[in-house]
Amino acid sequence: MAQYGFYFDSARCTGCKTCVLACKDRHDLGVDRAYRQVYDYEGGSWTAGADGSFTQNVFMYHLSMACNHCTDPACVTNCPAGAMQKDEETGIVWTDHEVCIACGTCDSVCPYGAPVLDSEAGYMTKCDMCKDRVAEGKAPICVESCPLFALEFGLVEELAAAHPEAVGAIAPMPADSPTGPCVLIRKAPAAKDAGDVDGFVGNEPEIV
Numbered sequence: 001m002a003q004y005g006f007y008f009d010s011a012r013c014t015g016c017k018t019c020v021l022a023c024k025d026r027h028d029l030g031v032d033r034a035y036r037q038v039y040d041y042e043g044g045s046w047t048a049g050a051d052g053s054f055t056q057n058v059f060m061y062h063l064s065m066a067c068n069h070c071t072d073p074a075c076v077t078n079c080p081a082g083a084m085q086k087d088e089e090t091g092i093v094w095t096d097h098e099v100c101i102a103c104g105t106c107d108s109v110c111p112y113g114a115p116v117l118d119s120e121a122g123y124m125t126k127c128d129m130c131k132d133r134v135a136e137g138k139a140p141i142c143v144e145s146c147p148l149f150a151l152e153f154g155l156v157e158e159l160a161a162a163h164p165e166a167v168g169a170i171a172p173m174p175a176d177s178p179t180g181p182c183v184l185i186r187k188a189p190a191a192k193d194a195g196d197v198d199g200f201v202g203n204e205p206e207i208v
């Protein structure tokens with residue numbers, strides 16, 4: 001099975017959130033839903049010296065993340081209705097809205113908070129990797145829209161070959177990745193390891 005995934009360059013990303021808005025526009029999402037999130041991760045402090053100078057170790061960077069179309073997707077394994085599907089040709093994980101019973105199990109077991117409820121329609125939704133565009137040989141709209149070229153899309157093995165320096169996760173992603181997320185990340189100099197607890201998500205109210 002081929003496996004598509006994302007590459008994200010945290011050294012390039014400015015946190016502009018064009019990727020988020022391009023996705024929301026394409027999928028006609030209201031203010032209460034987003035399939036891609038940009039986390040502003042920040043922290044550090046400063047101390048005043050006796051001579052009146054200050055030293056600091058503050059940091060801040062961004063993480064743009066959607067569903068990671070995992071190789072061992074907990075959402076698929078645990079869905080009691082069989083609504084979460086992993087496509088055998090592409091590895092894309094998508095939601096069959098016809099059979100979803102909106103129980104929220106997928107959301108509760110996903111380590112990345114990817115599934116979101118469409119409360120009006122009564123089913124769970126999430127990033128489907130723009131599979132209609134991918135079927136036409138195009139990249140997902142979030143990747144196409146990034147003005148900083150911080151996102152790439154492709155076969156995971158090809159992304160890994162092109163970016164040998166990439167890591168599998170950075171904060172605020174969890175340290176454990178039991179679901180096998182298909183994302184590669186270039187660590188910005190300021191970026192912290194996955195599981196870091198020294199920083200915090202500074203734009204928490206924006207995350208839906």
Ligand code: SF4
Nearest residue numbers: 013014016017019146
């Ligand atoms: S569009 Fe690009 S630069 Fe802007 S937030 Fe998204 S990934 Fe970062």
Ligand code: SF4
Nearest residue numbers: 067068070073075110
């Ligand atoms: S990121 Fe979450 S919703 Fe997406 S495939 Fe992995 S477990 Fe499922």
Ligand code: SF4
Nearest residue numbers: 023127129130140142
């Ligand atoms: S791949 Fe498509 S659905 Fe997924 S976050 Fe990007 S624009 Fe949204």
